[in-house]
Amino acid sequence: MARREFIFSTLKSIFRKYGYAPIETPAMERLSTLTGKYGEEGDRLIFRVLNNGDFLKDANKAGFDYAAERASQKLIPLVSEKAMRYDLTVPFARLVVTHQHELVFPFRRYQVQPVWRGDSPQAGRYREFYQCDCDVIGSNSLLLDAELAAIYDEAFAALGFPGVSLLLNNRKVLSGMAEVAGDAAWVTNICMAIDKLDKIGEEKVRAELAQRGVPESGITQVFDILAFQGSNAEKLAFLKEKFASSEIGRKGVAEMEEMLGIVDQFGLTCAEPIFDLSLARGLDYYTGTIYEVKAKGIQFGSIGGGGRYDNLTGIFGLPNMSGVGISFGADRIYDVMEKLNLFSDLSQTGTRVLITNLGGESFTASLQLLTRLRKVGVATELFPDQDKLGKQFRYADRKGIAFAVVIGETELAEGKLNLKNMKTGEQQMLTADQLIEFLNA
Amino acid sequence: MARREFIFSTLKSIFRKYGYAPIETPAMERLSTLTGKYGEEGDRLIFRVLNNGDFLKDANKAGFDYAAERASQKLIPLVSEKAMRYDLTVPFARLVVTHQHELVFPFRRYQVQPVWRGDSPQAGRYREFYQCDCDVIGSNSLLLDAELAAIYDEAFAALGFPGVSLLLNNRKVLSGMAEVAGDAAWVTNICMAIDKLDKIGEEKVRAELAQRGVPESGITQVFDILAFQGSNAEKLAFLKEKFASSEIGRKGVAEMEEMLGIVDQFGLTCAEPIFDLSLARGLDYYTGTIYEVKAKGIQFGSIGGGGRYDNLTGIFGLPNMSGVGISFGADRIYDVMEKLNLFSDLSQTGTRVLITNLGGESFTASLQLLTRLRKVGVATELFPDQDKLGKQFRYADRKGIAFAVVIGETELAEGKLNLKNMKTGEQQMLTADQLIEFLNA
Numbered sequence: 001m002a003r004r005e006f007i008f009s010t011l012k013s014i015f016r017k018y019g020y021a022p023i024e025t026p027a028m029e030r031l032s033t034l035t036g037k038y039g040e041e042g043d044r045l046i047f048r049v050l051n052n053g054d055f056l057k058d059a060n061k062a063g064f065d066y067a068a069e070r071a072s073q074k075l076i077p078l079v080s081e082k083a084m085r086y087d088l089t090v091p092f093a094r095l096v097v098t099h100q101h102e103l104v105f106p107f108r109r110y111q112v113q114p115v116w117r118g119d120s121p122q123a124g125r126y127r128e129f130y131q132c133d134c135d136v137i138g139s140n141s142l143l144l145d146a147e148l149a150a151i152y153d154e155a156f157a158a159l160g161f162p163g164v165s166l167l168l169n170n171r172k173v174l175s176g177m178a179e180v181a182g183d184a185a186w187v188t189n190i191c192m193a194i195d196k197l198d199k200i201g202e203e204k205v206r207a208e209l210a211q212r213g214v215p216e217s218g219i220t221q222v223f224d225i226l227a228f229q230g231s232n233a234e235k236l237a238f239l240k241e242k243f244a245s246s247e248i249g250r251k252g253v254a255e256m257e258e259m260l261g262i263v264d265q266f267g268l269t270c271a272e273p274i275f276d277l278s279l280a281r282g283l284d285y286y287t288g289t290i291y292e293v294k295a296k297g298i299q300f301g302s303i304g305g306g307g308r309y310d311n312l313t314g315i316f317g318l319p320n321m322s323g324v325g326i327s328f329g330a331d332r333i334y335d336v337m338e339k340l341n342l343f344s345d346l347s348q349t350g351t352r353v354l355i356t357n358l359g360g361e362s363f364t365a366s367l368q369l370l371t372r373l374r375k376v377g378v379a380t381e382l383f384p385d386q387d388k389l390g391k392q393f394r395y396a397d398r399k400g401i402a403f404a405v406v407i408g409e410t411e412l413a414e415g416k417l418n419l420k421n422m423k424t425g426e427q428q429m430l431t432a433d434q435l436i437e438f439l440n441a
Numbered sequence: 442m443a444r445r446e447f448i449f450s451t452l453k454s455i456f457r458k459y460g461y462a463p464i465e466t467p468a469m470e471r472l473s474t475l476t477g478k479y480g481e482e483g484d485r486l487i488f489r490v491l492n493n494g495d496f497l498k499d500a501n502k503a504g505f506d507y508a509a510e511r512a513s514q515k516l517i518p519l520v521s522e523k524a525m526r527y528d529l530t531v532p533f534a535r536l537v538v539t540h541q542h543e544l545v546f547p548f549r550r551y552q553v554q555p556v557w558r559g560d561s562p563q564a565g566r567y568r569e570f571y572q573c574d575c576d577v578i579g580s581n582s583l584l585l586d587a588e589l590a591a592i593y594d595e596a597f598a599a600l601g602f603p604g605v606s607l608l609l610n611n612r613k614v615l616s617g618m619a620e621v622a623g624d625a626a627w628v629t630n631i632c633m634a635i636d637k638l639d640k641i642g643e644e645k646v647r648a649e650l651a652q653r654g655v656p657e658s659g660i661t662q663v664f665d666i667l668a669f670q671g672s673n674a675e676k677l678a679f680l681k682e683k684f685a686s687s688e689i690g691r692k693g694v695a696e697m698e699e700m701l702g703i704v705d706q707f708g709l710t711c712a713e714p715i716f717d718l719s720l721a722r723g724l725d726y727y728t729g730t731i732y733e734v735k736a737k738g739i740q741f742g743s744i745g746g747g748g749r750y751d752n753l754t755g756i757f758g759l760p761n762m763s764g765v766g767i768s769f770g771a772d773r774i775y776d777v778m779e780k781l782n783l784f785s786d787l788s789q790t791g792t793r794v795l796i797t798n799l800g801g802e803s804f805t806a807s808l809q810l811l812t813r814l815r816k817v818g819v820a821t822e823l824f825p826d827q828d829k830l831g832k833q834f835r836y837a838d839r840k841g842i843a844f845a846v847v848i849g850e851t852e853l854a855e856g857k858l859n860l861k862n863m864k865t866g867e868q869q870m871l872t873a874d875q876l877i878e879f880l881n882a
Contacts (some may be wrong), residue, residue, distance in 0.1 A: 001463045009450075017815050019792040019822035022442045026569050027468060027525075027555065028488075028688035048470075050489040050521055056511040070497040080491055084468075104839040114468065118493035128467050141825030143798075182760035265808050351460040357584075367706050374458050384547055384582030398545045439668055 002350065003343055004334060008112050008132065010158050011328060015134050017111040018151055023109045025091040027116075028082040035083075037090050037315065045117045055079040084116040088133045089312070089325075096137055097316040107136030112330075135314065135325030142255060145289040145308060146262035148326045149273060151302060152293055153246040153296075155328065159269035160342040163296040164303070166271040169279035171286045171307070172257050173239065176249015177225055180242060189214065189279035190222060191276030197226075225277055232260055237279075254286060272296075285309045291326055295336045303332045347410040351379045352439065354396040355405045359386040362407045369405065369432055371419065378439055396422050405435070443791065444784055445775060447572065449553050451599045453767060455574050456551040458594055464550045466532040468557075469523040476524075478756065479532050486558045489521040496520040525557040529574045530753070530766075537578055538757040546579030553771075576766030578753065583696060585728040587703035589767045590714060593734055593745060598711035601783040604737040605744070607712040610720035610747070611697050612727045613682065617690015618666055618718075621683060622659030624795050630655065631663060632721035638667075638752065666718055671715040673701055680718075683728045696729060715739075726750045734765055736777045744773045764810060792820045793880065795837040796846045800827040808871055810846065810858065819880055846876070 012022065028049055035043055036300070047399045050248040056079065066075040085091055088111045096103065112132045119127045122163060126194060136144050149166060156164045171187075189212040193205045202223065209219050228238050236257050243249030248389050281290050288308030295303055306326030313321045337343055353373060354368045366382050373380040381401075390408070396404045406418040416429045419438070430438065453463065469490055476484055495521065507516040525530055529552045537544065553573045560568045576594060577585050590607060591828040597605045612628075619628040634646045643664065650660050669679050677698050684690030697716060704714050712734070722731050729749030736744055747767030754762045778784055794814060796807045807823050814821040822842075824833045830847070837845045847859040856871045860879070871879065 001465060004461060005453075012446075016791075017818065017820050019820060021791060022446060024442060027557065028569070044493065047493065047523075048491040049525070050491055050517070052485065052488065054511075054513045056513040056516065070495075072495045072497040075497065076491070082488075084490070104836060108822075116468065128469070139825045141823045143823060262808065264814055265805070348796075350457075350462060364706070367703065371707055377458065379458050379460060381549075382584060384577075384580045384584045395545060 001004060003337075004130075004330065005406060006343075007159065007330060007333060007337075008130075011155055012110065012112065014151060014154050014158060018108070018147060020108040020110045020136070023086065023092075024110050024113055025088075025095055025111070026115075029075065029085060029091055029094065031081055031083040032320075033091060033094050034086055036084055038297075042086065045119070046086050046117055047084040047116050048076055049082040049084065051082075052079055062371060085113065086117060087115050088113060088131045089135075092135060093132070093313045094316055096321070097313050097318045100318060101327055106136050106141075107138055108136040110134040131328045132328040132330050134328075135323055137321055137323030137325075140308075140322040142259045142289075143262055145259045145324050145440055146266065148291065148306065148324060149259075149263045149271065150266040150268065152291070152326065153268040153271035156293070156295075159333065159337065161270055161295060161336075161340070163329070164271050165294045165296060166268075166273045167276040167279045167292040168256070168260070168273055168295065169276055169290045170252040170291060171289055172248050172252025172255065172288065173277065174252075174280060176239070176243045176246040176252055177222055179246040180225070181214060181221045183218075184246070184248060186212075187220070188284055191284075194222070194226065194278050194367065195280045195282045197278055204269055213231075229276065231272065236260075236274045246303075255362055269334070281305055281307065283307070285312065287311070287322075289324060295340070298336060298339060300332065300336050300339075303329045303336055304331075325431075339348055351381050351401045353378060353380045353403045353405060354392070354399075354401045355380065355382045355407070356389060356392045357383040357386050358389075358406070358408060361412060362409075363405050365412060369407070369435075372432060373436070376436055376440075378436075381421060392420070393420075403439075427436070444778075445571075445808055447784075448771060448774060449571075450601065452511065452573060452596055453551065453553065455592060455595050455599060459549070459588060461549040461551045461575055461577070464533075464536070464552050465554055466526065466529075466536055466552070468526055470526060470532055470535065471523055472524040472536050475527055475531060479527055483527065483734065486560075487527050488525040488557050488559055489517055490523040490525065491521055491755060492523075500728055525756075526554065527553060528556055529572045533574070533576065534754045535757055537762070538754050538759045541759060545737070545758060547577050547582075547585070548579055548870040549577040551575040552874065567739065569868060571771045573769040573771050574747075574766055574773075575769075578762055578764030578766075579753075581729075581749075581763040583700045583730075584703060586700045586765050587707065589732065589765060590700075590704045590712065591707040591731070592710065593767065594707070594709040594712035597734070597736075600774065601664070602736060602777075602779065602781070604669065605712050606735045606737060607709075607714045608717040608720045608733040608735065609697070609714055610717055610731045611699070611729055612731060613689050613693025613729065614718065615693075615721060617680070617684045617687040617693055618663055620687040620690060621666070622655060622662045624659075625689060627653075627655055627659070627688070629725055632725075633723055635663070635667065635719050636721045636723045638719055642767050669718065672712065676741065677701075715871075722746055722748065723747070726753065728763075729764060736781070739777060739780060744770045744777055746770075781817045792822050792840060792842045794819060794821045794844045794849070795833070795840075796821065796823045797830060798824040798827050799830075799835045799847070799849060802853060802878045803850075806818050806853060807846075810876075813873060814877070814880075817877055817881075818875075834861075834863070844880075 011375040016334060031048060034046055076398050092111065110128060114128050128207060152166055174191055175187045177182050178184050178190050185433060193208045197205050206219055235255055239253045241254060243257050259271060279290055279292055281292060286307035290307040291305055292302050293304035298337060304327060308324040310322045312323055355370055370380055370382045393404055402422055404420045404422055411417050416431055417435065418427055419430050419435060420427045472489060475487055554569060555569050555571050557569050593607055615632055616625050616628045619625050619631050634649045638646055647660050666683060669676060677694055680694045701714060720731055720733055722733060727748035727813060728751040731748040732746055733743050734745035745768060749765035751763045752760060753764055796811055798804060811821055811823045834845055843859045843863055845863055852858050857872055859868055860871050860876060861868050
């Protein structure tokens with residue numbers, strides 16, 4: 001928990017520095033807001049909340065029949081008006097539409113909240129996890145796309161990552177690829193297929209494309225493009241030529257060039273921007289820039305991703321709002337940080353000092369020391385009961401408290417305290433002032 | 442949102458300094474964990490979550506009949522195994538019991554999470570709000586009770602409160618009062634009645650006590666005690682005499698004396714500890730210290746409260762775990778801070794500087810300035826589009842951004858920038874270094 005709090009508070013302070021404001025949406029949305037947005041499989045995984053009170057009585061005759069027929073799916077809308085947040089994107093789009101007249105556009109927001117998905121339809125299992133999104137909506141300026149790249153850079157640097165690959169592409173480049181292959185409309189099929197390149201390999205992707213109706217010549221074109229190796233600048237030059245006959249392709253290349261130019265001026269230090277022609281991220285609603293982040297030095301898959309979408313709020317009746325957003329995969333970031341041992345450098349977040357409780361005069365001196373240490377910001381506890389010292393040390397040990405203080409008769413007489421390093425067992429006699437100096441060192 | 446985040450992050454950092462560790466529990470608990478814990482009214486307000494999948498098919502024959510009979514309450518346990526968190530206390534007790542063999546006792550935790558209660562049984566209304574609790578369980582040391590008083594003190598001081606009244610009492614003192622009135626078992630009735638003293642006045646409380654079977658002589662005893670005016674020390678002395686015949690009363694007085702003595706040594710600066718003989722907080726599960734906090738200088742009711750409980754985990758099969766905890770009423774604290782104008786002193790949390798976008802060469806200089814300002818921690822935005830200056834200023838105005846920067850031709854030529862104070866309209870020419878100095882001032 002303390003570690004996750006560290007990740008989130010690091011990210012939040014960066015979001016704010018870039019002008020993004022925190023928002024939260026309620027855990028429950030109207031069921032109708034959520035259904036139909038996540039595909040058939042997604043719909044099944046949404047948690048529905050029963051209407052309070054006598055929900056069956058309030059259901060109409062049809063509901064009664066559905067119940068008698070055991071037609072669960074038909075009964076749901078009659079006894080359940082609310083459902084639990086399934087992601088942060090749909091509630092955000094709903095919020096933008098609801099508050100469109102109060103919000104100032106371009107509207108920058110970040111949101112860190114749990115979402116809920118029913119893992120398995122049969123059992124009583126349930127799953128809750130955090131999403132962490134940062135989006136700006138209401139402008140198609142590529143400065144915003146570039147800034148999100150800078151946020152990724154600063155975020156992973158602040159979390160202590162030695163380096164990340166920031167894979168970038170543009171949906172219009174993929175459309176150009178499809179057009180060069182024969183038909184711009186094939187872009188969805190091409191995206192879905194090359195998305196699996198890592199998993200199933202070139203041969204199977206070729207087979208899938210053929211099966212989806214892309215002719216052999218088109219498939220060859222696609223893999224010619226994907227096979228191109230070179231720097232970002234070389235890729236831009238290569239594609240300009242390739243897309244001589246594709247207007248949308250050239251538009252995509254121009255967008256990439258402009259964005260990469262701004263990213264360059266930001267001067268990233270941790271994230272290496274890589275124009276990755278095979279990056280597609282399957283999602284059909286991206287219309288411009290596409291992002292994906294992978295940690296360097298470890299095989300772990302994506303720890304972040306996002307993209308530009310031109311019509312996120314269209315489903316709620318507000319068309320033509322272009323936006324761009326990124327996600328941080330908090331659970332995966334946590335796992336990578338653990339594997340790369342990045343948490344060990346963190347300042348300890350739990351209690352640092354346990355003052356033992358010997359009662360009597362020692363207790364009074366201990367109370368004074370406790371107050372002083374907390375005043376200078378050191379997380380300190382005084383053991384609440386006058387138990388055996390061994391038990392008190394064991395408590396410190398089990399809680400991972402680094403130091404224990406004993407104020408016995410000798411120490412009282414000398415106006416000092418005994419400091420024990422719980423890891424090494426080393427002990428030293430110090431005054432309170434020396435202890436504070438020692439702890440700050 | 443930004444203000445609420447300020448409140449929570451202030452509280453959390455204090456909790457940690459006192460050795461309390463953050464925990465979170467899932468939003469959904471087993472329905473059976475929650476039902477029966479909040480009284481009949483509470484049970485009705487718990488949100489139930491429908492089982493995923495074909496919930497009616499999985500319900501047994503009885504469920505089918507209940508549906509046909511429209512017997513909602515009987516059907517619920519058959520189609521809903523999960524319910525949403527109603528408070529933080531019950532899930533905490535459940536967690537302590539579940540993890541009793543891994544936890545280190547005394548176990549100190551804080552928890553800041555939303556809870557859900559159905560406001561009205563008929564409509565589709567719903568309500569979500571945050572609770573903020575800090576508890577320690579597994580020791581009956583009064584040091585812990587005193588420390589929580591110190592946490593209240595430090596928390597309200599850090600939030601900028603000029604002063605709060607920290608009302609303190611002890612359930613055993615109330616039991617003593619009941620015993621002196623005639624029967625220790627009357628304590629629940631006496632608590633429930635004197636809890637209303639503020640609202641309905643002495644006369645009606647006397648009537649209620651009489652109706653609940655307390656004889657006239659007993660009622661006189663109760664009000665004799667409540668009428669006593671004096672310092673905390675004078676109240677202790679007065680009660681020692683009054684409780685000559687009540688062992689539990691004397692125990693309560695001794696506990697109060699010990700706790701107040703430790704509180705005294707902590708040296709509170711913002712919270713004034715007041716031994717309030719009429720403080721009862723209705724809740725039957727408190728067994729020792731009782732807390733309530735009220736802001737000074739404003740009539741607002743309670744902004745925090747808590748107490749010691751000897752048997753919180755008993756309902757889940759783990760008896761004899763004494764604990765003590767306090768709550769912060771986040772919504773009410775927010776309201777009081779707004780009314781007392783305590784937020785105005787906060788450092789601004791949103792964007793401080795908007796750099797306007799004039800395109801071309803100016804854009805490049807703007808990008809450099811943007812990067813520099815963010816590097817030194819100033820929340821800055823560069824307007825994403827090259828719109829009319831008036832529109833860009835309007836954006837800054839509507840977002841409450843304090844300063845706007847213009848880098849026009851003159852400024853470019855001189856290597857300077859024009860800084861506009863959005864409130865006063867005042868403008869000045871500065872170098873980037875001067876701007877940074879100005880913003881840090």
